[in-house]
Amino acid sequence: MKLRAWLIFCAVILACSFAWAAEKGVIPERIVSLSPVITEELFLLGAGDRVVGRTHYCTKPREAQKIEEVGNVLEVSVEKIVALRPDLVLAGSMTSPKAKEKLKRLGLRVEEFPSASDFNGICDSFFKLGRIIGKEKEAETMVKIARSKVDALRSQVRDGNRPAVFLQVGVDPLVTMTHGSFLNDLIEFSGGVNVARDAGSRIYSREKVIADDPDIIIISGMGSDGEKANEKEKKIWQGYRNLKAVKNSTIYVVDSDLYCAPTPLTFVNALENIIRLLHPHDAA
Amino acid sequence: MMQHRSKRWIFWLWLLVALALLAAGSALFIGPSGIPFKKIFQVLWNRQGGIEDQIIWGIRLPRLLLGFAIGGSLSLAGVILQGMFRNPLVEPYTLGISGGAAVGVSLSILLGLYHVSILTMPLAGFLGACSMILLLYGLNAKKKVLSLQGLLLTGVMINFIASSLIMLFLALSRSEDLQGIIFWIMGSLDEPNGFLIKIALGASLLFLFVTYFFHSDLNALALGEEEALHLGVPVERTKRLLFIITSLLVGVSVAVAGMIGFVGLVVPHFMRRIVGHDHRILLVASFLAGGVFLVFCDTLARTVIAPLELPVGVITGILGGSLFVWVLTRERGGKV
Numbered sequence: 001m002k003l004r005a006w007l008i009f010c011a012v013i014l015a016c017s018f019a020w021a022a023e024k025g026v027i028p029e030r031i032v033s034l035s036p037v038i039t040e041e042l043f044l045l046g047a048g049d050r051v052v053g054r055t056h057y058c059t060k061p062r063e064a065q066k067i068e069e070v071g072n073v074l075e076v077s078v079e080k081i082v083a084l085r086p087d088l089v090l091a092g093s094m095t096s097p098k099a100k101e102k103l104k105r106l107g108l109r110v111e112e113f114p115s116a117s118d119f120n121g122i123c124d125s126f127f128k129l130g131r132i133i134g135k136e137k138e139a140e141t142m143v144k145i146a147r148s149k150v151d152a153l154r155s156q157v158r159d160g161n162r163p164a165v166f167l168q169v170g171v172d173p174l175v176t177m178t179h180g181s182f183l184n185d186l187i188e189f190s191g192g193v194n195v196a197r198d199a200g201s202r203i204y205s206r207e208k209v210i211a212d213d214p215d216i217i218i219i220s221g222m223g224s225d226g227e228k229a230n231e232k233e234k235k236i237w238q239g240y241r242n243l244k245a246v247k248n249s250t251i252y253v254v255d256s257d258l259y260c261a262p263t264p265l266t267f268v269n270a271l272e273n274i275i276r277l278l279h280p281h282d283a284a
Numbered sequence: 285m286m287q288h289r290s291k292r293w294i295f296w297l298w299l300l301v302a303l304a305l306l307a308a309g310s311a312l313f314i315g316p317s318g319i320p321f322k323k324i325f326q327v328l329w330n331r332q333g334g335i336e337d338q339i340i341w342g343i344r345l346p347r348l349l350l351g352f353a354i355g356g357s358l359s360l361a362g363v364i365l366q367g368m369f370r371n372p373l374v375e376p377y378t379l380g381i382s383g384g385a386a387v388g389v390s391l392s393i394l395l396g397l398y399h400v401s402i403l404t405m406p407l408a409g410f411l412g413a414c415s416m417i418l419l420l421y422g423l424n425a426k427k428k429v430l431s432l433q434g435l436l437l438t439g440v441m442i443n444f445i446a447s448s449l450i451m452l453f454l455a456l457s458r459s460e461d462l463q464g465i466i467f468w469i470m471g472s473l474d475e476p477n478g479f480l481i482k483i484a485l486g487a488s489l490l491f492l493f494v495t496y497f498f499h500s501d502l503n504a505l506a507l508g509e510e511e512a513l514h515l516g517v518p519v520e521r522t523k524r525l526l527f528i529i530t531s532l533l534v535g536v537s538v539a540v541a542g543m544i545g546f547v548g549l550v551v552p553h554f555m556r557r558i559v560g561h562d563h564r565i566l567l568v569a570s571f572l573a574g575g576v577f578l579v580f581c582d583t584l585a586r587t588v589i590a591p592l593e594l595p596v597g598v599i600t601g602i603l604g605g606s607l608f609v610w611v612l613t614r615e616r617g618g619k620v
Contacts (some may be wrong), residue, residue, distance in 0.1 A: 057593065069591050070579030078474060079343045080591040085335055094463050101402050102476035106342050203455055215395065 001229045020109060025133035028088035028109070032070060032081050035092025039111055040265050041063050041126055041153035044142065045135040047233040053084045058255070078102050088132070119150065119269075124263045147262035150189060153271050158190075160279050164244075165217035169260065171229045176204045182262050190274045192216070210240055217245045220256045226254070252277050292564045296558065304352070307579040311348040312340060314583055316590035346481050350473045350540070351582050352575035353463040353484040355547050357537045359574025360492055361411070361530040363547035363555070363566055367502045368526055369432055374547035376534040379439035380420060381413050383446025385538040386469065388412020390453045393464040405468065406480055406539040413535030416442065417528070430523045432509075459562035471542035473582050488535045491529055492571050498526060502563040538606050544578070544597050546604040551577055553608065 014140040016283055033039040039058035042051050053070040070080045073094045075267035081089060081103060089108050091100050093115035104201055105112050111132055115222020118121040123143045140277050165187050177183035187194040195212040209217075217237055219230045232255045237243065237251050245251050254277075258270050313324055319336050327336050361376040376382065392398060392408035419486040420442065450469070454462060475481055501522045504512035513519050537544075555570045581599040588594065 072592055073468070075593045077316050077586065077593045077594070079586070079593045080316045082339055082343065083319075083335060096396060096467050096472075096474075097402060097405075097475050097478055098465060098472060102343075102474060105476050106338055132589055146523070203458060 013044065025236070026087070027133070028086075028098075030084065030086045030088070031090045031133065032084060032086040033058060033097045033242050034070070034076055034090060035073065035113060037261050037263060038090045038092060038129065039264075040261065042131055042133070044135065044263060045130055045138050046264065047133050047135055049194055050088060050133070052083060053080075059106050060261070062242065071281050078106075082106060082108070090129070090132075116182050116262060117180045118182050119189070119264075119267060120267065122267055123147065123264050126264050143264055146268050150271060151269045153275060154189050154191075156272055157279055159274055160191050163192050163278055164195050165216045165218060165278065166209050166212065166214040168217065168219045168233065169256070171233050174204050174206055175202050181265065186259070186267070186270055186274055189271055190278050210243065212243050213242075215250060216249070216252045217243075218274070219251070219253045220259045220275065230256075250277075293559065295601075296565065296569060297572075298575065300569060303578075304406075304572055305395045307347055307576045307583070308352075311351065311359045311583045312344050313585055315344060315448060316587060316593075330434065331531075332429035347473050347582065348579055349485055350475055350481045351579040352479070352604045353488045353576025354473065354537045354541045354544060355532045355551075355574040355576070356482070356492065356571040357488040359486070359546065359555075359570045360495065360550035361533040362552040362574075363563070363570040364495060364498075364502065364526055364530050366552055366556075367506055367563060367566075369436060369525060370506060370508070371436070372553065373549075374436065376530070376537075377545065377548065378443070379531070379534075380433065380446060381416050381439075381531050381534045382443030382543055383443040384416025384419075385409040385413040385535060386543065387446050387449050388414075389468050389539075389542075390450050390465045393461050393468070393514075394453055394457055398464065399473050403480075403543045404475065409539030410535050411540060413531065416446075417531040417535070420620070421527070423526075428512055428520060430520060430527065431522065435527070468542045471544040473541055473544075473578075473596055475540055482509065482538055484540045487533065488571075491533050492594075495526070495529060495567055498522060498572065499563040499567060502567075503561075506561065506563075510543075510564070546597075546598060547578055550604040550608050554611070557611070 018041060019067070027183075029050055030052045031047070031050050033042060033051055034055055036055065036209050037056045039051060039054050040060045042048055043061050043064060048206065051064070051067050054064055054067045055076065056069050058064050058067070058073040068080075073092070074096065075162050076099050078093065078099055087109060089110045090105055091112045092111055094111070100110055100112065102145075111128075113125050116125055123146065127136075127139050127143055128232075130136050135235060136170065167177055167183055169177055169183065169250070176199070177194075178199050178201075179197045183196050184197060195209070195214050199208075219233050219237075234251050234253055254273065258266060258273060262270075311323055314330070317339055319339065323336050324340060326332070327340050331337055331341065358376050362374075365376065365378070366372055366375045386407040386409075387550070388411050389405050390402050391412075398409065409598065410485055420435060420439060421430070423430045427444045432476050448467040450465070455464060457465065501512070501517045504515045504517045505519070507515075509519050512522075532549075551574045552566075552570050555573055559569045560566045576597070578600065579601060585594040585596045585599045587597075
């Protein structure tokens with residue numbers, strides 16, 4: 001009788017510890033990342049050596065370029081991913097829904113990271129990534145640092161003037177970022193006012209920009225648009241001589257990698273950068 | 285003469301079956317993960333679990349089956365429509381059915397339904413296709429007479445309307461949804477759901493079987509509606525049934541695999557040139573050839589710039605289109 005009770009006790013303890021281990025999760029050792037930002041964040045968190053697959057556009061940091069490619073951001077080869085025997089696949093917002101579903105059905109662990117809609121979202125998703133790969137503490141520390149830096153930067157510009165800003169992220173068609181994008185946060189944190197904040201669609205009209213007459217125009221063409229297209233776009237704006245931004249020569253072309261790939265730390269860098277553009281006199 | 289013809293048909297059928305086996309082999313044996321052939325034979329012979337097993341049975345085989353089903357369905361639909369309309373430019377996507385499916389899928393993406401279940405996308409596509417069939421039929425059937433001319437014109441117009449609607453959706457949608465719609469329009473054989481693949485395969489075989497009963501009616505219709513009527517073909521009933529069959533074929537294929545162009549236009553043309561105009565052989569030959577063509581194209585799409593994957597429509601368009609132009613110009617040159 002005593003023996004039986006003892007056995008049951010052992011069984012319960014064993015079961016509990018298994019449940020606890022399952023809850024805690026096994027730390028993934030072979031990770032495939034299908035989003036450039038996530039790849040960058042994995043390296044930031046010191047888990048770069050565990051990444052076994054990446055997309056063609058995961059080029060930051062430089063070490064990432066040695067990792068095997070499994071596709072571009074839009075089209076990925078499910079077969080290639082499976083062949084890499086990953087224990088974790090990290091999917092971004094652009095990953096094909098069919099590919100995600102297929103990978104899940106093949107029994108792989110797929111974690112999805114929808115694109116962040118504000119700075120908090122960037123931090124949350126970074127934190128979630130840290131938790132999944134067993135780098136919770138590191139993620140927490142970095143988020144804390146990023147948050148305090150952002151707070152410091154925000155208080156710096158709190159009492160400054162509030163210039164109207166038009167941020168252009170796509171050249172043809174004219175795409176901007178409205179309320180519900182981290183880029184809107186970027187403008188507001190830097191003490192600016194996003195003229196397109198409440199526009200219904202991200203595709204904006206040139207006429208509307210001219211009517212808004214922003215103090216500053218920032219051009220950050222994404223991806224393949226390239227530097228040339230951005231400079232050309234700047235020339236086009238300079239043709240409208242009556243714009244305030246033209247008169248004061250406050251049209252800036254910025255590094256789209258810095259603005260459009262938001263880890264918490266690059267967000268801080270981008271914020272520093274945009275504050276310099278918006279408040280040149282304070283910085284000097 | 286009769287003897288000669290049936291011998292020729294049997295020859296073509298065997299050739300197509302051999303090509304189908306070749307296509308299946310290439311689809312199973314070639315892929316970006318580079319599994320050695322010996323290993324593949326072992327895995328095919330007896331399933332042993334492991335990564336190779338998963339890749340062959342879980343990824344390459346379903347894709348191969350879906351390729352045959354979709355390629356077969358689309359070119360079967362193409363043959364029937366071209367025969368019925370007596371117009372070589374008609375293809376499965378001409379009649380606006382694919383447009384209807386595309387609008388259905390885009391709406392379901394825009395409304396965020398696919399977050400609930402990924403199955404809502406094919407379902408919405410199929411519903412879109414079905415409502416378009418009803419609309420087309422309602423517009424063009426007067427006093428039990430289905431006007432083919434009207435069907436063609438309204439179909440083309442509806443397709444234009446549908447593509448404008450999709451552009452509107454694209455302009456209004458958020459960037460994540462944008463990806464979803466574009467993916468779907470590009471078409472893909474990478475279907476995760478095994479059940480849908482079975483439906484596509486089952487439907488294509490079933491409709492091949494059913495349309496085979498119409499082979500002599502189709503032959504008669506090729507002479508013209510009036511002539512067919514004189515030959516004792518129940519023209520209206522046949523047209524109606526064939527219209528519904530092709531619509532369902534296209535509806536199912538488009539709902540499962542998205543828009544994969546050129547198969548339904550080019551393959552029936554080629555087959556007509558090769559095996560002749562008799563629908564007894566043409567239906568089966570086109571079905572087989574469509575499957576073979578799409579599976580070959582998909583194998584290319586998966587491997588040509590591996591590990592990057594191309595949308596299969598890119599390959600069908602470039603390969604099918606240029607092959608077709610080449611054959612046409614060569615033939616004309618020969619005549620001169």
